[in-house]
Amino acid sequence: MKRSLIILLVILTSLIAGCAEIPKSQLDAYVKVFSEAKQASEQVMLDLSVSSKLIKDFEKKNNGDQASQSSRFGTASEPYVPPVRVKALARVNGISARLAVFEVIDQYNTVLVTLASGESIQKVKDSTSQLVESASLLIDVAGSSVPGLSQAAGLIKVAAAAAEKYRTRAEFANLIRDGRPHVSKILHFLIDDTPTIVNVHEGIWTAEIAPLRLKASNSVREIIMLAKNRQAPTTDADKKLVDAIEKRINQLSGQTFKIRWSAQTGDKVADRALISKMRIKLSEAEGHYLELAKASEKSPSLRAVMNRYNNLLLATDEAMEHIEKALEKKPVDVSKMILELLETAMALKQEYAAFRANF
């Protein structure tokens, strides 16, 4: 028995030496980058939930369904029609589903990390020790002895742990092989989400910015109204002031702007008091245009953030690919491995049967 156990140990040791270790550093890298992606996703979803609430509030305010049906807008040459009816909104909570999918991947990662930690190997060692203790107790009670038992006990413990190490590595490789395509698809699904998410935010911002845009242009319209029924200023100083107003409006609006003065001889000439009023209106316009410019910066910022988010998701996928490649460095025939493992398990069973036959 002792001899056969030694042979078994030698076989197991050689099997383990023949297969690559679990790539722990790659696994650590993957788990870390995933954790970052998960946190980023939580932020993205939080922002989206805020936007979702804004949309629902807007719909309530605009009599919900009526507002959500095919819409025609103003003077647009081709009226915009939303492709999907907004009624579908309440059916599934997509935000929760996306947060939940990260939890599923997390669960998957936990299994990988547990396998890599060797916890089960320790468990096998502990079970074997307990078995030997019980066997010793049995021998003691029976008042007999088994030659070489104490030496065999140590060997069994090592052999069982070696078999478990072999199994965990095979299990890890299987999990990566079977799980990676799913994780990869999920990550790419989330990447594909981003244009839609960007559209949600940009749609809302378009709506939010519209009144600011109107305020800005109305400030200029008020300047135009002030010039109505007034002839152009005649003094150089007043002309310079008006030029400055026009130049500033050009800068703010990005349009070529010229005040249209009246050509009617009966109309009054623009005086300093009128120009002062125009300057007050210009000051208001400046405020509105700056507010508009600031609000318009949101969109490029969001796109930059979403690009980084996408890169993080891609990095997570790549990190997983590195684990797969590390496992492939020493190709392992999983089916062969399982067969070998079964043989090992069978040999162990036989050894234990032999053990029991002695009592």
Next chain:
Amino acid sequence: MPHNDTQTRDAFDSAKAELERIIDDFNSTPDEAAAATAALTQLGMSFAAANLAKFEARTQFLLELSAGLQVVIDSSQENPIGTALDDITGNVVELAEIAKSVKELLAE
């Protein structure tokens, strides 16, 4: 971005640009500008809502992907060697107890 999505986005951008042009144009009357603003607000919110609906509609596929991964997790084996050892240990302990009882009986 898929072709249809690009078309939808292009349609939105085109309608948005046209309405913004009306609002920005100082030759537009205040009423025209106000009407264009209301239309732009509606356009933005409808576009946002349509995309949120699309986001939600995609969810079913995500759930399927998630279920696929869950199957992989569930199929991961516990620890067959450890379990087998636990079973054997249990049997041996039981045997030891029986042997002990037999020994005690014989001693009596």
